[in-house]
Amino acid sequence: MSDDTKVETTEAPAGMAALETLTESPVAEAAAAPVEPKIDNLGRSYATGRRKDAAARVWVKRGTGQMKINGKNVTEYFARPVLQMILAQPFEAAERVGEFDVVATVRGGGLSGQAGAVRHGISRALTHFEPGLRPALKAGGFLTRDPRVVERKKYGKAKARRSFQFSKR
Numbered sequence: 001m002s003d004d005t006k007v008e009t010t011e012a013p014a015g016m017a018a019l020e021t022l023t024e025s026p027v028a029e030a031a032a033a034p035v036e037p038k039i040d041n042l043g044r045s046y047a048t049g050r051r052k053d054a055a056a057r058v059w060v061k062r063g064t065g066q067m068k069i070n071g072k073n074v075t076e077y078f079a080r081p082v083l084q085m086i087l088a089q090p091f092e093a094a095e096r097v098g099e100f101d102v103v104a105t106v107r108g109g110g111l112s113g114q115a116g117a118v119r120h121g122i123s124r125a126l127t128h129f130e131p132g133l134r135p136a137l138k139a140g141g142f143l144t145r146d147p148r149v150v151e152r153k154k155y156g157k158a159k160a161r162r163s164f165q166f167s168k169r
Helices: 011-023 026-032 081-094 111-129 131-140
Strands: 044-051 054-062 067-069 100-107
Touching (some): 044 111, 054 111
16 A cells, blocks of 8 residues: 555544534523423413314313313213323323313314313423423323314315215116
């Protein structure tokens, strides 16, 4: 081998130093900074939840695990056990069953969409109350708004995709 085929590798450490300065930027420090809880003067945390056509306003505060939906007890408003289970999911994922009282007003849509909207609102309100719960709720998928909505009806069709009955003769 000749001496002119040697390549100097002095640029690799300079590149690494540039990467280290990027990781020490204020943007990275802001992302790692602890998030302050958003609690009002009554000790409540507020969030909005949405699902299909339903929108729920949810207030969460420390308590004994009572839930009021539109002024009614949760077992009255959501009589089906499946819907009650949907509302309990964020508390089970965060391991906070029976520690919070929930007051919610929900409008629009049907019962299933309303239950999903209240669950979404509870999850967001819990992250406002205790920001440390965010990873557990995010892993369960409770913080993501479900984007699925009813498909619109098209002209020339009976419903969104259903055609009218075809008669050959």
